[in-house]
Amino acid sequence: AQSVTQPDIHITVSEGASLELRCNYSYGATPYLFWYVQSPGQGLQLLLKYFSGDTLVQGIKGFEAEFKRSQSSFNLRKPSVHWSDAAEYFCAVGAEANFGNEKLTFGTGTRLTIIP
């Protein structure tokens, strides 16, 4: 069975500082990996996804993530955070055979707080 671990429940970062959110996955084959962001009172929005190819993927809002098979990780990064990045971030893994659309498994989320 696939699973996702986000070890950090809550992270606080100063505005303008760099950010890295951790995600570790467990899956027997090549995973389809996603990062979603949820702003308060809103649904989830896709930031970026990895299916194959270049292990460094670029997403919206200046985010990027790197797939490291040897570490079973897909950490999310941003070089300089903005106050508007305060939200909850979810890592998710999907099954290879179905392009990740079916039965995405989500991590428990990391809440990001930005301080001035």
Next chain:
Amino acid sequence: DAGVIQSPRHEVTEMGQEVTLRCKPISGHDYLFWYRQTMMRGLELLIYFNNNVPIDDSGMPEDRFSAKMPNASFSTLKIQPSEPRDSAVYFCASGSLDRGNGRLFFGEGSRLTVL
């Protein structure tokens, strides 16, 4: 395209009452998912449909929960009778392998409070 539309946005009800949550997926999407989000358990997949057919309902907590998709533009999630532990935010999401491959589009959620 309008996004995924859910109603109601907020529902407060008393234990034992029937609750019906509604979802209109994005036109042309052939997958529809119902998720539940709580502080304790995070995001849980309850059930998903492909071409209006339920594919996997193993996440539905118990018989009190049921979901239907009578046509490609409408789905319901019903809880009868409701219990306080059902309090959560329920998200509907839709997607398509042909359009937006690998991406789920989420509604804004229905926040349910059962007293």
